[in-house]
Amino acid sequence: MSASLEIGPLALPYTLLLVMVAVALGSVVAQRIGRRAGVDVEPHAFRVLLVAVVVARFAFVWQYRAAYLDAPLGMLDIRDGGWNAPAGLLAAWVAGLLWVWRRRALRAPLLAALASASAVFVLGTIALALLPQNEAPLPGITLARLEGGTTSLQSFEGKPTVVNLWATWCPPCQREMPVLQRAQAEHPDVHFVFLNQGESAEVIQRFLVGHRFDLRNVLLDARGQAGAHFGQRALPTTLFFDATGRLVDQRIGELSQATLAQRLDALRPSPTTPP
Structure with missing residues (x-):
């Protein structure tokens, strides 16, 4: 659902x-x-x-x-x-x-x-x-990387993964980007994947350079495959997957440092949870 x-x-x-x-x-x-x-x-x-x-x-x-x-x-x-x-x-x-x-x-x-x-x-x-929840796993969608080459979303399994659906023209996407950049630097135990929706590599690169964003795992979803797969068209949408690649939470709309911290706390297993 x-x-x-x-x-x-x-x-x-x-x-x-x-x-x-x-x-x-x-x-x-x-x-x-x-x-x-x-x-x-x-x-x-x-x-x-x-x-x-x-x-x-x-x-x-x-x-x-x-x-x-x-x-x-x-x-x-x-x-x-x-x-x-x-x-x-x-x-x-x-x-x-x-x-x-x-x-x-x-x-x-x-x-x-x-x-x-x-x-x-x-x-x-x-x-x-x-109600039955949408616990869809990371899909086997292969997308182009901004720096060249391709990557399958399933390759991020093994660590908790945050997938952000965004676009350069989206004001709330722009506002939350510094929060996600900071989280990427502070949480090396979590994959952060920036899944741009429908824009060219030139537009994305110009945006990142202009705003001085230093992001890893920027992927180009030119046809909106991921959004269609998860039934999400709204931007920004952020999807939270556990280490097994299972979708456990999602946020439609802008994230702050606090609301991102809330979801990252829930994403990690508690110390008493067996591996």
């Missing part, structure tokens, strides 16, 4: 859609019950949602705070998708309970909204985890 719903060039991760559905349902429930009780609950529901979002982001930032030391303003850039959902859900309940304790008229609509949204989110998360 793909990790996103693709509508033309737009790719919406299912996790984001799940949050949107949960929030929408909670809002509808709050309005209907509040209307019957003669209470305007919408401002309070919005404040609860705001608390949940802020805490979910703060909890993630705190967990990976070392990754934000070089660029602290990156903490505010939510485009990287860094959230701690359990912390946000807990914060929503704490805030909601505090509000209904102070204003008992809010009890029925606000708690009903929280309960319905939480149920959708929890059950949806469980359903997504139980």
